[in-house]
Amino acid sequence: MITKRIIPCLDVKDGRVVKGVNFKGLDDVASPVELAKYYSSHGADELVFYDITASAEGRAIFTDILTVAASSVFIPLTVGGGINSVADFDRVLKCGADKVSVNSGAIKNPSLIKEASRLYGDQCVVLSVDAKRVGGAFRVFARGGRDDTGLDAVEWIKRCVDDGAGEIVLNSIDTDGVKGGFDIEMLRAVTEAVGVPVIASGGAGKTADFINLFKTLPKVDAGLAASVFHFGEIDINDLKSEMAASGIPVRLRR
Amino acid sequence: MVAIVDYGVGNLFSLKCSFKAIGEDAAVTSDKGEIERADRILLPGVGAFSDAAGKLYESGLGDVVKKCAADGKPVMGICLGMQLLFEKSFEYGEWEGLGILSGDVRPISDVIPKGLKIPHIGWNSLDIVKDSPILKYVKSGDFVYFVHSYYAANCGGEVTSTADYGAPLTATVQQGNVFGCQFHPEKSGDVGLSILRAFCEV
Numbered sequence: 255m256i257t258k259r260i261i262p263c264l265d266v267k268d269g270r271v272v273k274g275v276n277f278k279g280l281d282d283v284a285s286p287v288e289l290a291k292y293y294s295s296h297g298a299d300e301l302v303f304y305d306i307t308a309s310a311e312g313r314a315i316f317t318d319i320l321t322v323a324a325s326s327v328f329i330p331l332t333v334g335g336g337i338n339s340v341a342d343f344d345r346v347l348k349c350g351a352d353k354v355s356v357n358s359g360a361i362k363n364p365s366l367i368k369e370a371s372r373l374y375g376d377q378c379v380v381l382s383v384d385a386k387r388v389g390g391a392f393r394v395f396a397r398g399g400r401d402d403t404g405l406d407a408v409e410w411i412k413r414c415v416d417d418g419a420g421e422i423v424l425n426s427i428d429t430d431g432v433k434g435g436f437d438i439e440m441l442r443a444v445t446e447a448v449g450v451p452v453i454a455s456g457g458a459g460k461t462a463d464f465i466n467l468f469k470t471l472p473k474v475d476a477g478l479a480a481s482v483f484h485f486g487e488i489d490i491n492d493l494k495s496e497m498a499a500s501g502i503p504v505r506l507r508r
Numbered sequence: 509m510v511a512i513v514d515y516g517v518g519n520l521f522s523l524k525c526s527f528k529a530i531g532e533d534a535a536v537t538s539d540k541g542e543i544e545r546a547d548r549i550l551l552p553g554v555g556a557f558s559d560a561a562g563k564l565y566e567s568g569l570g571d572v573v574k575k576c577a578a579d580g581k582p583v584m585g586i587c588l589g590m591q592l593l594f595e596k597s598f599e600y601g602e603w604e605g606l607g608i609l610s611g612d613v614r615p616i617s618d619v620i621p622k623g624l625k626i627p628h629i630g631w632n633s634l635d636i637v638k639d640s641p642i643l644k645y646v647k648s649g650d651f652v653y654f655v656h657s658y659y660a661a662n663c664g665g666e667v668t669s670t671a672d673y674g675a676p677l678t679a680t681v682q683q684g685n686v687f688g689c690q691f692h693p694e695k696s697g698d699v700g701l702s703i704l705r706a707f708c709e710v
Contacts, residue, residue: 255672257631257651294697299631325525330653330695350521352695375555377627377655420627449625475630505631505651507698 259299259476269315297490305335324350371418381419386427425455433459451475511546518554553588590688611663640668645702652696
């Protein structure tokens with residue numbers, strides 16, 4: 255039986271993981287490579303590396319680090335941040351990424367998803383959307399949630415799936431950082447509109463939030479979070495054991 | 509030495525790294541001589557069947573893989589690389605494969621219940637239906653990572669494990685010295701690495 259996936263997201267800036275972390279037995283808590291290895295041996299089903307560097311030097315450091323991480327972690331790796339062209343896809347795929355996540359780049363360049371999915375396959379193209387309620391509708395925000403694009407989130411996601419996006423990461427700006435649970439209402443609207451896997455992001459604060467997510471919305475495929483994992487507030491193996499006890503299919507280590 | 513056949517399809521970085529991680533010598537190569545001299549052949553592949561089959565034939569590497577298989581050398585196909593070992597595929601038309609294994613490749617939508625997502629993507633558990641050397645470190649219930657919309661059909665006697673996605677989908681196959689994995693062992697954590705290790709011990 256196919257399992258629900260738990261995905262830690264590593265925000266990387268100038269080669270270091272942003273958001274302090276503190277794990278026993280981890281010498282360099284801000285090393286993306288060390289953290290990736292840690293997660294991969296502690297139950298993570300997949301990893302996301304998000305490059306939040308703005309400079310060209312930072313980008314070069316990121317691709318170097320990605321190469322090292324990808325050569326030592328044998329679970330699927332998604333890379334996002336600064337993906338604006340097919341050349342950017344090529345750059346991170348060559349460093350060992352399995353999937354590439356596009357966000358603002360798809361808004362700026364409307365043919366990007368089509369071109370990339372034709373070249374690398376739908377399974378390689380992940381659409382990441384930052385969405386927020388504006389006047390009763392879910393609106394797409396660009397540039398890390400700063401700019402209101404005026405696009406309706408559900409319509410935008412449908413269009414991108416038609417173009418070849420193989421998976422959706424839906425990040426609710428309304429629940430992000432609040433740690434009060436995932437945005438069930440927004441996720442429901444999206445899972446009802448598309449047939450590709452949907453990854454929930456934004457709002458996880460405790461184990462019960464993940465259980466509630468998968469129990470309420472069985473169509474959601476995965477839960478993504480950063481700080482609750484990085485700060486050690488939720489241990490992924492413990493989370494998955496509790497999910498299993500609640501009847502949610504998960505991959506447990508043998 | 510394992511020759512990872514490079515015919516211009518997909519990214520072979522992770523595969524090469526995973527052999528390194530288990531201490532096996534592997535080379536990504538399109539050199540026919542090097543492939544023929546290798547102890548084992550690994551046929552990778554992602555993307556569209558017709559495109560990949562075309563590249564295998566045009567490069568002449570398809571014939572090299574066939575010859576190695578006929579000579580009794582261990583050959584393993586992964587994902588689309590496994591599908592290419594069969595006689596034909598019905599992915600957007602009808603295309604000829606290498607025909608090393610008997611059977612064909614069909615859309616999973618033919619067999620899975622309506623409403624399930626396609627592609628079949630994520631971690632699924634294996635049900636071992638027949639012993640096979642590449643599964644010697646694997647137990648039924650172990651999880652591996654799948655990404656596919658097509659599956660190997662009509663290969664009854666050769667299926668060694670399946671994964672349940674509303675229907676039992678072919679996960680691994682074997683016919684003598686020729687093996688196939690529908691999932692990605694290089695992305696399936698320790699279980700996946702143990703399959704590559706077992707292949708290196710065949």
